[in-house]
Structures are given as structure tokens and as C-alpha cells.
Amino acid sequence: MQSVYTCLTQAHDHQLILLAAGVCVVGVYGSFTVATHAARSEGRAARLWGGASVIASGCTAWATHMIALLAYQPGMPSGFEPTLTAFSLLMAVAGIGVSVALAIGQRNRIRRLLAGLVLGVSITTLHYLGESAYLVAGTVTWDMPLVAVSVPASILMFGAAIVVAGERRRDLRRAAAPLLVVAIGVLHFCGMAAMTLTFDPEHPLPPQAVPPEVIAPVVASVSLGLLALAVVGLRLTLNARAQARRDQERLRELANLAVEGLAVCEGEVITTANRSLELLSGLDTAELVGRSLSALLPGLTISTLPEREEREAELVGADGQRVPVRVLRSEVPLGGKRQTVLAIRDQRERLQTESRIRTLAFSDALTGLPNRAHFHDLVALHAASYREHGRAFAVLMLDLDRFKLVNDTLGHGLGDMLLRKAAERLKAALGEHDLVARLGGDEFAVLQIDVAGPEATHALASNIVELIGRPFLIDGQLVNVGASVGAALAPIDGVEPDQLLRNADLALYKAKADGKGTFRRFEPALDARMQARRGLEADLRRAITVQEFELYYQPLVDARSGRITAAEALVRWRHPERGLVSPADFIPLAEETGLIGPLGQWVLRTACAQAARWPAHIRVAVNLSPAQFRDVRLADTVKAALAASDLPASRLELEITEGVLLADEERTLATLTRLRAAGVSISMDDFGTGYSSLSYLRRFPFDKIKVDQSFIRQLPGDLESAAIVRAIITMGTCLGMAITVEGVETAEQFAFSAAEGCDQVQGYHVSRPLPLAEFLSFVDAREAA
Amino acid sequence: MNPPGNADLFRLVYRSRSAIKGTREDVRQAIDAILAVSRRRNAEAGVTGALMFTRLFFVQALEGPTAAIEAIFDRICCDLRHTSVEVVECGPVLEPAFGEWPMSHLVPDADAGALLDRVEHETELADAAAAAMKLMAALIRPEQRINAPAQQSAA
Numbered sequence: 001m002q003s004v005y006t007c008l009t010q011a012h013d014h015q016l017i018l019l020a021a022g023v024c025v026v027g028v029y030g031s032f033t034v035a036t037h038a039a040r041s042e043g044r045a046a047r048l049w050g051g052a053s054v055i056a057s058g059c060t061a062w063a064t065h066m067i068a069l070l071a072y073q074p075g076m077p078s079g080f081e082p083t084l085t086a087f088s089l090l091m092a093v094a095g096i097g098v099s100v101a102l103a104i105g106q107r108n109r110i111r112r113l114l115a116g117l118v119l120g121v122s123i124t125t126l127h128y129l130g131e132s133a134y135l136v137a138g139t140v141t142w143d144m145p146l147v148a149v150s151v152p153a154s155i156l157m158f159g160a161a162i163v164v165a166g167e168r169r170r171d172l173r174r175a176a177a178p179l180l181v182v183a184i185g186v187l188h189f190c191g192m193a194a195m196t197l198t199f200d201p202e203h204p205l206p207p208q209a210v211p212p213e214v215i216a217p218v219v220a221s222v223s224l225g226l227l228a229l230a231v232v233g234l235r236l237t238l239n240a241r242a243q244a245r246r247d248q249e250r251l252r253e254l255a256n257l258a259v260e261g262l263a264v265c266e267g268e269v270i271t272t273a274n275r276s277l278e279l280l281s282g283l284d285t286a287e288l289v290g291r292s293l294s295a296l297l298p299g300l301t302i303s304t305l306p307e308r309e310e311r312e313a314e315l316v317g318a319d320g321q322r323v324p325v326r327v328l329r330s331e332v333p334l335g336g337k338r339q340t341v342l343a344i345r346d347q348r349e350r351l352q353t354e355s356r357i358r359t360l361a362f363s364d365a366l367t368g369l370p371n372r373a374h375f376h377d378l379v380a381l382h383a384a385s386y387r388e389h390g391r392a393f394a395v396l397m398l399d400l401d402r403f404k405l406v407n408d409t410l411g412h413g414l415g416d417m418l419l420r421k422a423a424e425r426l427k428a429a430l431g432e433h434d435l436v437a438r439l440g441g442d443e444f445a446v447l448q449i450d451v452a453g454p455e456a457t458h459a460l461a462s463n464i465v466e467l468i469g470r471p472f473l474i475d476g477q478l479v480n481v482g483a484s485v486g487a488a489l490a491p492i493d494g495v496e497p498d499q500l501l502r503n504a505d506l507a508l509y510k511a512k513a514d515g516k517g518t519f520r521r522f523e524p525a526l527d528a529r530m531q532a533r534r535g536l537e538a539d540l541r542r543a544i545t546v547q548e549f550e551l552y553y554q555p556l557v558d559a560r561s562g563r564i565t566a567a568e569a570l571v572r573w574r575h576p577e578r579g580l581v582s583p584a585d586f587i588p589l590a591e592e593t594g595l596i597g598p599l600g601q602w603v604l605r606t607a608c609a610q611a612a613r614w615p616a617h618i619r620v621a622v623n624l625s626p627a628q629f630r631d632v633r634l635a636d637t638v639k640a641a642l643a644a645s646d647l648p649a650s651r652l653e654l655e656i657t658e659g660v661l662l663a664d665e666e667r668t669l670a671t672l673t674r675l676r677a678a679g680v681s682i683s684m685d686d687f688g689t690g691y692s693s694l695s696y697l698r699r700f701p702f703d704k705i706k707v708d709q710s711f712i713r714q715l716p717g718d719l720e721s722a723a724i725v726r727a728i729i730t731m732g733t734c735l736g737m738a739i740t741v742e743g744v745e746t747a748e749q750f751a752f753s754a755a756e757g758c759d760q761v762q763g764y765h766v767s768r769p770l771p772l773a774e775f776l777s778f779v780d781a782r783e784a785a
Numbered sequence: 786m787n788p789p790g791n792a793d794l795f796r797l798v799y800r801s802r803s804a805i806k807g808t809r810e811d812v813r814q815a816i817d818a819i820l821a822v823s824r825r826r827n828a829e830a831g832v833t834g835a836l837m838f839t840r841l842f843f844v845q846a847l848e849g850p851t852a853a854i855e856a857i858f859d860r861i862c863c864d865l866r867h868t869s870v871e872v873v874e875c876g877p878v879l880e881p882a883f884g885e886w887p888m889s890h891l892v893p894d895a896d897a898g899a900l901l902d903r904v905e906h907e908t909e910l911a912d913a914a915a916a917a918m919k920l921m922a923a924l925i926r927p928e929q930r931i932n933a934p935a936q937q938s939a940a
Contacts (some may be wrong), residue, residue: 423860429865463865469868470862473855476795478875 018070020064024184027060027226033233040240048176051317054100056229059222061123061184065092065130070212076199077137079209084133088126091715095122103162112166113159117609120183127191131709135209138196143194150190157183218684230716261315261344267584268293271339274350280325280346280563282318293342302340303723305329314571315344324351364438366416367423375437375445379497382447386490392458394489396446397504398464401482403442410479418481425470429463445504454521461485461519469517476536482517483509493522537593539575540586544598549573550768551606555778556740556762559754566653568762570769571599588696591627600628601637608645608652610772615779621653621683626660631669635674638710642678649679655706657685661696672700676743683740688728695736704731704760709743712763716752729756793853794881797858798874800844800917801867801902814839815866820890829889832857835883837921838892841905843867844917847882873914884925891924 031053038049040123072078095118103115106310165176237340246446250272254264261277264271273288279284281288281296293302300313307329315323324347332341362374382393400422407415419442426436426444433449448460468483486508494500501520509530511520543549553567573581590596611620628634654675661668672682683704684697689709697705707728714721725741732739743754744763753761770778805815816838832849845861847854862870865912883889893901900923903916 128833424859425863428865466868468864471799471870471872472862473797473858473875474857476851476877478872 006445011072012068013071016067020067020071023067023223023226024060024064026230027056027063027223030226030230030233031056031060033237034229037233048270050100053096053230055093055102056456057096058089058656060226061092061096061126061132062089062631063151063219063222064184065126065188066215067223068192069130069134070216072134072192074136074138074197076197077205079135079205079211080215080629081135081206082208083572084129085215088133091122091129091456092126092670095119095125096728098122099162103166107167109163112163113700114164116159117155119162120155123158123184124187126157131191131195135205136199136204137201138197141196141198143196146190146194150186150194154183157186165753171279179557199584215576220378221552221703226766238373246690248638257662263288263291263293263296263342264341265302265342268718270296277344279315280323280344281315282321287318287337297325297344300327302342307331310345313348322346360640367420367438369444370435370437372439373556374450375435375439375447376501378435378437378447379500382449383490383495386495391449392453392490394448394451394460394487395500395504396448396457396464396487397439397508398444398446398468398483399503399508399512400442400468401484401512405479406479407442410477414474414477414479418472418479421472421474422468422481422483425467426464429460429467431460434460445501451489451593452732454492457487457489461487465519467516469600484511484516484517486511486522488522492561503527533589536586537595540590540593540595543575543630544595544602547602548576549599549602550574550609550654551603552771553620553775554762554769555767555782556760557759559741559750559758559761562782564618564779565760567611567614567775568621568623568655568769569603570623571603577675587625591625594627595628596625597631600625601641604638604641605644608641608647611651612645612647614776615783616651616777617709619651619653619681620647621655623655624660629656629660629668629671631657632671635671635678638675639678642680650681653681653693653704654682655683655685657779658689658696661700665699669700676701680754686742687717688724697731701735702737704738704740706740706742707758707761709763712741712749712753714744715749722752725753725758728752729758733757793850794848794850794878795854796846796874796876796878797854797872797883797916798844798846798918799858799861799872800842800910801869801870803838803840803844804866804868817892819866820888821900826857826860826889830857833881833883833885833887835886835921835925836888837893837917837924838928839893839901839905842872844904844921848878848881848883849877851877858868871910871914873917883921889925891921893920893924 003345013671020703026541033278034056035048035053038046041049066085079251099119099122100114102118103112142738143442159177161176161183164172164179167173168239250720252272255272255274256276258274258276261280262271263277269295270291271569273285277288278284284293287295293300295316297313297315300311303312303609305327310326310328313325313327315325317323318564326345328343328345330341330343331338335337348420364371379395382391385391386393400418403415406418419438422439422442422444423436426446430436430446431448435449436445437445437447439445446460447466451457456596464485465483468481472479472481486504486506488494488500488503488507489501494504503526506526508520510526511518550572552570552572554570555564556566556568557563558565571583571587573583575581587596590599607620607622611618624634631637638652638654641647642652656672671774676682681703682700683706684702685706686708687705688708705728707725711721711725711728715725716722738759741749741758742761742762743763744750744753744761746765750761750765767778794861803812805812806874820836823836826832827847827849829852830849832847832853834845834849836846837844847857861932900916904913906915906918907913
């Protein structure tokens with residue numbers, strides 16, 4: 001050991017030793033940077049740079065060795081054997097090349113150990129070849145034990161150095177370079193120390209020996225080459241770093257553009273976050289970096305999160321507020337290593353949109369109440385709950401009386417306001433757990449929950465009728481409507497949702513029929529009546545297609561001459577099973593179901609066609625229902641019937657009741673005016689039974705007024721009726737309208753009417769309504785008389 | 786002619802039957818509560834008026850901007866503590882007739898006699914209304930210098 005120490009401290013030129021170390025460092029740096037560049041490159045460039053790196057490493061080892069030899073001061077003339085010296089350089093390069101080829105891309109430790117051993121052997125070869133190429137004027141003796149210990153030790157250290165260089169653990173990897181340095185040091189200095197040179201003038205330097213003065217410039221130029229390579233390597237490294245920085249910057253910009261929050265993590269800790277994540281969490285980058293994921297996304301274990309599969313989670317923001325998010329994990333190679341990247345997507349907007357869509361789908365936009373579909377679901381839910389818990393409930397259906405009138409006359413805007421206010425009042429009427437829904441139009445429904453008994457439902461219905469019956473103040477206008485309510489109680493009136501809804505509807509229908517602003521509960525008789533009605537409706541449809549209708553005619557005679565001047569067409573239904581059905585039984589149904597349209601047209605066409613064949617002085621009177629006036633084509637229909645039958649318009653009288661004039665007066669008056677313009681006469685039927693009749697008489701110049709038969713029936717005994725009839729006749733005469741008295745059944749009534757100056761008389765005293773053939777015979781008989 | 790501050794002045798007077806149950810004291814407390822709430826809300830909405838309670842009936846007059854009156858009347862009509870709400874008077878007016886208080890409380894005294902009878906028992910709304918207006922005017926006049934509302938209600 002003493003000799004090794006002496007060798008180091010005394011036998012070497014220290015400056016040259018430092019130079020050797022410097023060349024070694026520069027060479028190693030150059031080799032490594034070039035090798036790193038080779039690793040970044042591909043194909044031919046990678047091979048070229050790799051080759052350069054290997055050659056540079058070999059040269060480094062050789063140059064270091066040579067400078068160290070030159071630093072050696074044996075104290076006697078020395079020189080170098082040129083062939084062996086050159087050979088040692090080749091061996092170094094080849095050995096390192098083989099070693100790198102063995103080690104490259106290898107995770108296997110045995111392979112790395114092998115590569116390290118090859119490297120050790122090649123460096124050893126370099127060293128001892130180099131030493132044997134070192135010639136002195138003297139003899140060389142070797143301390144064989146020192147060689148025998150130092151060489152394997154050094155080779156093993158080379159092996160160990162290359163093994164740890166490929167380890168995953170950083171601290172182990174760090175040990176590689178010192179190990180390598182120690183290995184080289186041990187090899188070199190032990191090798192030098194093992195060598196003893198004895199000056200012997202008998203052994204002069206062989207003639208081929210190259211003196212140090214000659215070899216030094218060669219070594220120097222190799223060293224300079226290495227320096228140049230190191231500069232190139234430095235440039236390459238700087239370029240690569242700049243490129244990496246630019247790439248990273250670009251990546252960060254790209255990440256900041258992303259709408260999703262992105263976090264790069266190392267294990268459970270965030271190392272980078274983008275701007276979206278800052279915004280999402282309310283934390284800035286400084287606060288995010290270093291934060292553990294479990295603090296940001298509690299309940300989410302990142303290691304168990306499958307890659308590329310979104311998970312619902314909650315993000316805890318700066319002020320502790322929780323944001324619903326979806327998290328996607330992916331492993332991405334970033335900066336040469338694989339890193340965990342979490343994409344965090346804000347779900348608030350989506351959830352809000354979904355909830356809005358749900359609200360829109362299940363509620364009525366105008367009032368915000370549940371809609372029909374939602375209400376049906378709620379009823380179904382309670383029906384199911386009833387089956388489980390036996391909790392009674394009730395379904396109430398209601399609609400606003402006169403709503404259509406308000407909507408038509410005061411405008412839809414006001415109608416909408418009315419519905420909104422009505423919804424508020426309904427809410428005020430409800431119990432704490434009850435629900436109200438708007439089914440559409442002015443139809444509402446209430447689900448009453450935990451009903452103690454029918455009285456509770458009755459009380460709720462009364463409250464509804466009371467609140468809706470109060471005046472509404474809308475834009476300074478008072479509007480009065482009312483509510484009709486029908487109810488069905490589960491389980492008494494049904495348990496199935498459909499049945500309850502239908503029965504409540506039937507009850508509502510009954511409430512409306514019984515006068516508005518009332519409440520009716522379902523009763524089985526309603527159902528039976530509804531069934532009968534349905535049967536009748538189906539019958540009526542069939543009857544219209546197969547034309548089971550007939551027209552009867554009731555004559556109207558001149559009060560003075562007794563001659564027939566007109567006949568009123570009256571429809572009869574000859575039912576195949578029920579016989580003749582009274583108009584009172586089917587006309588209201590036809591009006592409700594809209595069947596009055598086709599039926600009315602048939603009556604009009606048939607009456608015109610049949611009257612066209614009567615004596616020319618007999619006119620025909622046809623009744624028009626309010627429902628027919630809702631059809632804007634009515635005037636055209638009448639004209640078409642006249643044209644088809646060739647009946648002069650002057651022979652057609654149309655009879656309307658006040659009901660026609662109640663709704664949408666403007667349009668009705670326009671239609672009446674068109675009909676009048678076509679030459680058709682218009683009569684006011686059933687005069688005196690409705691209200692505000694006089695104003696209608698002023699607004700439209702009727703051709704004829706027919707005094708309602710209820711006044712005639714009391715004649716001539718009842719003084720008040722007599723006075724009314726007399727007054728109507730006087731008024732009609734003054735307004736230039738003809739007066740017909742209906743329902744004249746006795747000779748006294750006829751005489752009274754004639755005496756008071758009425759123009760026409762109609763009634764059983766003249767004739768009951770007759771089928772066409774009988775009517776024609778009646779006409780013939782009268783004409784002949 | 787029309788002071789700018791009163792450009793939108795709307796008056797609504799209604800009569801309704803009390804549905805408050807309980808002893809005289811219960812009723813008094815309920816009325817006090819109604820008055821307290823109504824005074825607060827009216828003050829917020831810039832509405833003035835008077836409430837007369839006859840033990841059977843309420844007669845309440847509200848004066849203020851149309852929209853505010855509409856909102857207050859909506860609330861009144863959602864209240865189940867009274868029934869048979871009938872509007873006595875409703876429309877734009879030039880001047881307030883029921884004073885400047887958010888809600889004066891008018892208590893008819895023994896002198897009211899015949900008028901009170903008519904307010905409570907007259908079946909024709911118009912007649913009951915005229916009586917109510919007259920009575921309220923009589924009650925309110927001693928406290929505040931205002932025009933006689935009875936004349937306006939006759940219009």
C-alpha cells in the first residue's frame with residue numbers, strides 16, 4: 001500500500017495528473033452528451049452519434065491513461081512502443097463499444113454486469129497494454145500480488161458501476177460515477193505502483209521507442225478533439241434543453257387552453273396544474289402544486305382509478321365549496337417519463353342543464369306547476385304508496401268557468417296572467433303536502449294527500465271554489481271567473497290512477513252541468529251515465545254516416561189570412577232500435593262533440609233541396625246552433641246549399657238564439673251580415689228567455705223575432721204574459737221586425753195573437769211537426785181550402 | 786291638474802265576510818296581526834288605505850300605484866281568513882280619499898248605527914257599498930283632512 005501512496009504523491013507530475021483528470025472529465029462529458037443526443041435521435045443519426053460517443057469514450061480512456069503515463073516520472077529515459085500504444089487505443093474503443101452494445105436498453109442486471117465486466121476488461125487491457133508499451137532504459141519488475149488483487153477488484157467495480165447505473169433508484173444511480181472513478185483509479189494507480197522500474201544502462205531504449213516529446217502532441221491533439229466534441233455536446237445539450245423548455249411552454253399553453261382542469265401528478269401529489277383547474281378550484285398554481293389529490297378530490301383513490309374511464313367525484317374548492325366533477329386518469333409520457341395526468345371536468349353546467357330539462361319536461365312553463373305527465377306520475381306514485389301503506393288520497397279536477405270567454409274577449413296575455421294568478425290561489429287553498437298541477441288550458445288538478453275522509457276533500461274543494469271565485473285584478477281590470485271541481489277519493493272511488501283521474505273528470509263534468517262554481521264528488525251513477533253517453537255518441541257518429549236522420553216540418557201561418565207562409569225544419573233521428581229520438585236528447589251531445597257540424601250541414605242542404613220543390617210562397621226556416629257559428633265557413637256553407645238546391649235565398653230563414661251572440665260577438669255579427677247580404681233572412685229564436693236581448697236587437701237588424709213559447713203557454717189567462725207578448729209585438733213593429741208567436745196550442749191563444757197584431761203563428765193548434773210527405777199533403781189541403 | 790306624484794293612483798275598495806273564529810280577544814289579536822302586516826307591506830309598496838272591521842265584515846280601501854294594488858289584492862285574495870270578497874270600487878283616481886297612512890284602522894262606534902246595519906245586512910252590493918263608503922268617510926274625516934270619499938264612490 002505504501003508503494004501506491006508513494007506512487008501517487010511522488011512519482012507523478014501533479015500538474016499532468018490534473019490535466020489527465022481534466023481530459024477525463026471533458027471527454028466523459030462529451031461522450032455522455034453525444035450519447036444522450038444519440039438516444040434522442042433516430043435511425044442513421046442515432047447510429048452515427050452513438051459511434052462517435054463510443055469512439056470518444058475510448059479516446060477519453062486512452063488519453064487519460066496516456067497523460068497519466070506522461071505524468072509518471074520514472075527518473076530514467078522512457079518511450080512508447082508505437083504499435084502496442086495504437087493497439088491499446090483500439091482495444092479501449094472496441095471494449096467500450098461491446099460493453100455499450102451489451103448494456104444498451106437492458107433492464108436485466110446480469111446483462112449489465114456482463115457489460116460492466118467487458119468494460120473493465122477492456123480498460124484493464126488498455127492499461128496493461130499501455131504499460132507494456134511504456135519502455136524505459138532499465139528493467140521492469142512487477143508486484144504480482146498487487147496486480148492480482150487490483151485487476152479483478154477493479155473489473156468487479158466496473159461491473160458494479162454499470163449495474164447501478166441502470167437501477168431505478170436515484171441514490172443507487174448516483175453511485176455509478178464515483179464507482180467508475182474509483183475503479184479507474186484503482187486500476188491505474190495500483191498498476192503503476194505494481195510496476196518497479198530499475199535503471200539499467202545495459203538496457204537502452206529500443207530504437208522503435210517513441211519518446212514522450214513525440215507522443216505528447218498526439219495525446220494533446222486527441223484531447224483537443226475530445227474538447228471539441230465536448231463543446232459540440234454542450235451545444236447539443238443546450239439546444240435540447242431549449243427545445244425541451246419550448247416544448248414544455250407550448251404544452252403548458254395548450255393545457256391552459258383546455259376547458260378541462262388538468263393536473264399532472266407524481267403519486268398522490270400534484271406537480272402541475274392548468275388554468276382551468278385554477279378557475280375550477282379557486283386555488284392558484286402555487287396552492288395547487290404540492291397539494292395532495294385526496295385533499296382536492298376526497299374519496300377518490302388515484303391508484304385504483306382505471307385508466308381512460310371517467311369517474312364521478314367531488315372537487316373541494318378554495319372556500320370549501322364542493323363542485324361535481326368527472327375525473328379521467330391517463331398515464332402520459334411527459335419529459336421522458338410516464339406521468340399521471342388527471343383531466344377534471346366541471347359538471348355543474350351539465351347538471352344544471354339536465355335539471356332544467358327535467359323541470360321543463362315535467363312542469364308547465366306558464367305557471368311553474370307540474371304538468372299533466374308529471375301529475376299522472378305523482379298519482380301513480382301515491383296509488384302505489386296507498387297499496388303499501390293504506391294512506392287515503394284524493395284527486396280533484398277543476399277548470400275555470402268562463403275562462404274561454406275571458407281569454408277570447410280580453411286577450412291571451414290577460415288570460416295567461418289569470419292562469420298564473422289562479423295557480424297562486426290554488427296553492428293557497430292546498431294543505432301542506434297537497435300538490436296542484438296544470439293539465440293544460442284552464443284545467444288544473446290537485447292531489448290531496450292523507451285524506452282523513454270525504455269532508456276533508458269537500459273542505460279543500462270549497463276553499464278552491466271560494467278562492468278562484470274571488471275577483472282577479474289584472475292590469476287595472478277586474479275579471480271574474482269561477483272554479484268547478486270534481487273529485488275522486490282513493491280507495492272509495494277507485495285505486496287505479498287512470499280510474500281515479502277518469503272518475504274525478506266525470507265528477508267535474510257533473511259539477512259543470514249542475515251549474516258552475518260548484519263541487520261534485522264522483523258517484524257510480526255518473527259512470528253509468530257517461531257510459532250511456534258514450535254509447536249515444538258512437539251511435540250518433542254512425543247515424544251521421546248512414547243518414548238515419550229525417551226532417552220534419554212545422555208550418556207557420558199568417559195570423560190574419562191563415563195561409564201557410566213558412567215551415568220550420570226540425571231534425572229527427574230514426575234510431576234502428578230506439579225508434580224516433582228527440583232532438584233534446586242528441587243535439588246537445590252533437591254540439592259538445594262537434595258532430596253538430598256535419599249534422600247541421602246535412603239539415604241545411606236537405607231542407608233547401610226539399611223546400612225548392614214546395615210552392616214558391618212557402619219559405620223554409622232552419623235552426624243554427626252556436627257551435628255552427630264557430631265555423632268561419634258558415635256563410636259559404638249556406639250559399640253552397642242554396643246554389644246546390646236552386647232555392648232562392650229569399651226563401652231561406654235562419655233561426656238563431658241568443659247563445660249564438662254571446663260568444664265572440666264581432667265575428668258572429670260579421671257572419672250574420674254576410675248572410676243578410678246574400679239575401680237570407682235572420683230570425684231571433686226563443687226571444688225573451690235569455691238576457692240583454694234588447695241590446696242585440698239594436699246591434700243587429702233581425703228580420704223576425706220569435707216570441708218564446710213559455711209566454712204563450714200562459715195566454716190568454718196570465719195578465720203578465722199577455723203584457724209581455726203585447727210589449728214584444730209593439731217593440732218588433734216599431735223596429736220593423738216581423739213577429740212570430742210559437743207554441744200556440746189553443747184557438748184562444750191564436751185569437752189573442754192575431755188580435756194583438758202578431759204576424760205569424762206556429763204551434764200545435766196549426767199543426768205539429770210533420771214528415772215531409774204529410775207536410776206536403778197538409779199544404780195541399782190548406783191551399784185547396 | 787294631475788299632480789305628477791299621483792299620475793298612477795289606483796283605488797280598490799272591497800268588502801268581505803270575516804272567517805276569523807274564536808273569542809272577542811282572539812279576533813282582536815287576529816285583526817291586530819293583519820293590520821301590522823298590512824301596514825308594513827303597504828309602506829314598502831307606497832300604498833295607503835283604511836281597514837274597517839264590523840265584526841262580521843271587513844271593508845278595506847287601498848290606494849296606490851296600480852301594480853302595487855294588484856299585488857296586494859292578489860295576496861288578500863289568497864287569504865282564507867275571510868270569504869265572499871266583493872269589490873266595491875276599483876279604478877284609477879286623481880286623489881287619495883282614505884288618508885296618507887299605510888293602513889288606518891276604523892272602528893265603527895255606536896253612532897254608526899243605520900249605516901253599519903246597511904253595510905252588514907244590505908243584500909244589494911251597490912247599496913252596502915255606498916253605506917260602507919259613507920261610514921268610512923265619516924270615520925276617517927275627524928282624523929284627516931281629506932275629500933269626502935262618499936261623493937267619489939257615487940260616481
